[in-house]
Amino acid sequence: MEQPIDHYWRLRLSALKEGLEANHFEVFTADTAVDAGHLVLKKIIPKTGARRVSWGGSMTFIATGLYDALKGLPNLEILDTFNKSLTPEEALELRRQSLLVDLYITGTNAVTETGELVNLDMTGNRVAGITFGPRYVVILVGRNKVVPDLEAAMVRIKEYAAPVNAMRLDKKVPCVKTSVCEECNAPDRICNTWTITQKSFPKGRIKVVLINQNLGL
DSSP, X not given: OOSHHHHXXXXXXXXXXXXXXXXXXXXXXXSSHHHHHHHIIIIIHHHHTOOEEEEOOOHHHHHTTHHHHHHTOTTOEEEOTTOTTSOHHHHHHHHHHGGGSSEEEEEOSEEETTSOEEEEESSSHXXXXXXXXXXXXXXXXXXXXXXXXXXXXXXXXXXXXXXXXXXXXXXXXXXXXXXXXXOOOOTTOXXXXXXXXXXXXXXXXXXXXXXXXXXXX
């Protein structure tokens, strides 16, 4: 068999798709990040009728090419929360405004085999957008985010995703030096708000794109 790893993950993601759909998520699959970007542009956005779009921090979102593609579309109003020219006050206000867009795009820290999204946030705008506010949400998920259950999701996030993200963002927190969560009280702490999204409400509001690639942290 050619590409047995990809075949293995297609089977795993197909089973996960069923679990997520049972929890009222609308689910799509894509072989690559680029395919996922095309799917969002050509299928998901037209179906939602979105006119205002924003996003929360996600390396997977960047990998799909959507960040640049969406900014190039003339019929969309973009609230670019990644804009580095904004002052801290302007950036915070734009994040607040982004919670009322038609479509909010982001990733997830983990997804359980039973179809639950698990996230840990610093500021809270990403998990807030997933939970409530935007009319529709798109979650882009690399296969490396799949875990057996909630306990495994939390272990993955605290022992790997959070320390590596703190390193990536040059945060002044202990795990940057030790690689181990110290349950710190540092002002730069990025582990502040947990969310577990067990089901999408209303049904289909949250759209999950499962991608057969290792993406993000």
